[in-house]
Amino acid sequence: MRKLKIAVIDLVTKGPTRALYARVMNPNLTSIMPQVVSVWCEESGHDVKFICYTGFENLLDEVPTDTDLVFVTAFTQAAQLSYAISNMCRQRGAVTVLGGPHARCYPEDARKYFDYVTGFTDQAALNEILADLEQHRPYGVHIAAAQHPASLPSVEQRWKFIDAVLAKAPTIKIVPMIGSLGCPYTCSFCIDSVVDYQPLSFDQMREDLRFLLTKFKRPRVGWHDPNFGVRFNDYLDAIEEAVPVNSIDHVAESSLSLLSEPHLQRLKKNGFKAILPGIESWYDLGNKSKTGARKGEEKVQQVSDHINMILEYVPYVQANFVLGLDCDEGDEPFELTKTFIDKTPAVFPGYSLLSAFGEAAPLNLELQRDGRVLPFPFHFLNNHHAMNVRPKNYEWRDFYDHVIDLTEYSFSWRTIGRRFRSQGPSIPGWMNVLRAVSSEGFGRIKYYRMIRGLLDTDASMKRFFEGETTEVPEFFVNRIKNDLGDFWDYLPEGAMEHDPTAYLKKHESTRKLVELQA
Numbered sequence: 001m002r003k004l005k006i007a008v009i010d011l012v013t014k015g016p017t018r019a020l021y022a023r024v025m026n027p028n029l030t031s032i033m034p035q036v037v038s039v040w041c042e043e044s045g046h047d048v049k050f051i052c053y054t055g056f057e058n059l060l061d062e063v064p065t066d067t068d069l070v071f072v073t074a075f076t077q078a079a080q081l082s083y084a085i086s087n088m089c090r091q092r093g094a095v096t097v098l099g100g101p102h103a104r105c106y107p108e109d110a111r112k113y114f115d116y117v118t119g120f121t122d123q124a125a126l127n128e129i130l131a132d133l134e135q136h137r138p139y140g141v142h143i144a145a146a147q148h149p150a151s152l153p154s155v156e157q158r159w160k161f162i163d164a165v166l167a168k169a170p171t172i173k174i175v176p177m178i179g180s181l182g183c184p185y186t187c188s189f190c191i192d193s194v195v196d197y198q199p200l201s202f203d204q205m206r207e208d209l210r211f212l213l214t215k216f217k218r219p220r221v222g223w224h225d226p227n228f229g230v231r232f233n234d235y236l237d238a239i240e241e242a243v244p245v246n247s248i249d250h251v252a253e254s255s256l257s258l259l260s261e262p263h264l265q266r267l268k269k270n271g272f273k274a275i276l277p278g279i280e281s282w283y284d285l286g287n288k289s290k291t292g293a294r295k296g297e298e299k300v301q302q303v304s305d306h307i308n309m310i311l312e313y314v315p316y317v318q319a320n321f322v323l324g325l326d327c328d329e330g331d332e333p334f335e336l337t338k339t340f341i342d343k344t345p346a347v348f349p350g351y352s353l354l355s356a357f358g359e360a361a362p363l364n365l366e367l368q369r370d371g372r373v374l375p376f377p378f379h380f381l382n383n384h385h386a387m388n389v390r391p392k393n394y395e396w397r398d399f400y401d402h403v404i405d406l407t408e409y410s411f412s413w414r415t416i417g418r419r420f421r422s423q424g425p426s427i428p429g430w431m432n433v434l435r436a437v438s439s440e441g442f443g444r445i446k447y448y449r450m451i452r453g454l455l456d457t458d459a460s461m462k463r464f465f466e467g468e469t470t471e472v473p474e475f476f477v478n479r480i481k482n483d484l485g486d487f488w489d490y491l492p493e494g495a496m497e498h499d500p501t502a503y504l505k506k507h508e509s510t511r512k513l514v515e516l517q518a
Helices: 020-027 035-043 076-091 100-105 125-130 154-167 200-214 232-242 261-267 295-312 332-343 363-369 396-410 412-424 429-436 438-457 461-465 473-491 503-518
Strands: 003-013 047-053 069-074 095-099 115-118 141-143 175-177 220-221 249-255 272-280 317-322 349-352
Touching: 003 035, 003 076, 020 154, 020 261, 020 429, 020 438, 035 047, 035 069, 035 095, 035 125, 035 154, 047 154, 069 100, 069 261, 076 095, 076 100, 076 295, 076 473, 115 125, 125 141, 125 249, 141 438, 154 175, 154 200, 154 232, 175 200, 200 232, 261 272, 272 295, 295 332, 317 332, 317 396, 332 349, 332 396, 349 396, 363 503, 396 438, 412 429, 429 438, 438 461
Parallel strands: 003 047, 003 069, 069 095, 095 115, 115 141, 175 220, 220 249, 249 272, 272 317, 317 349
Antiparallel strands: none
């Protein structure tokens, strides 16, 4: 095989930004698999240029003009940007590959714009692409391993790519690590709900942590596990055996069911500074929040007590909620969340709008079958800028009124002040203020108000939200055009639209084929 010139592009965001919070944190949101692919390509003897786009670079200048192969990794919000990049690189003669969450969620749509679209990717799947290396048009080839890879390159092997991204972070620098893949929980809206839990090597984890102490006086690690600490004692044993106690700061996403007080004592001892538990709903998913059959006010009280206990051991907690679930109805879900905010003043609330990402979760088949999934442009499917599922128990304007009211309550100056006083003038305290006054707080309030106003004044918006038309409103088109900038001219024809029922059609086609074969 000849030596290839390969570009690997990690799209952290979907377009240019100048937001202060993005400047601080976007470099810390880099994904692990683009670095893994870069290592594997170099091990196969190829030249690799690794690009992490955080929204502050001139991406048009960053993408090399003389590549043989271009890998792009993207979340769905960056799909339109990834399609434009692929089109530009194809025009220059390159073969293109899409990986990451969007490739897993919308493979049939992505095949129209890439030569290869990947699902789970291990070295064998990658080598299949490298060996074939053909232009597959008009439809790309879908390549997927049967499961996640059993092992990944070490932090030391990935270091030059990690270091290049961290150089873009002005203050806080967080090294991405992962100790497990998949998740034991079955949240019906989650992409990991159907992926078996798979721990990675604890020996490798120990080596990675020891290596980091050669690079930083006190490293910060961000664990990318979908649910950190499922095998809690094994995880903490590995950390304690690898490095001196409390020598590394850790950030992890976990579930309340794993965060008992003895576990929290051990997390504090080992330097865990931030935990992101998922509460999701006041009426469902009690196994994840360790609330069992408790619902409503009873669940609020128990979860609030639990979060306040966590804050005694871990200084920064973000509690995650999903708004618009089918179990929600009326004012109560939103009022209960306000009560939670009052009872838990130091917590930062993370709100996501219910979204159905293509093939990501079993629930999506039901939603598509019921005709509730709307063809919002991918650009807005980031859990915040669009809810592509028509609510079961709310009219759209009523729903947005509730979302705006809750968001304003959560990020009012009164609540920001209470949150800051609860934390004091510390890094967690100032981080909460920064997030509240940036895109996550004030920015979303402004955006939600804009959408709510258009639902009153723009007939095309109302028809689109109600599913009466698939024509994308001018408001959304203009925002995509503005965000893509120079890449707008490279956006392929048809790339603004997609079939929101593609997963259902694929599922039904496969089912009929199986019946015929039987």
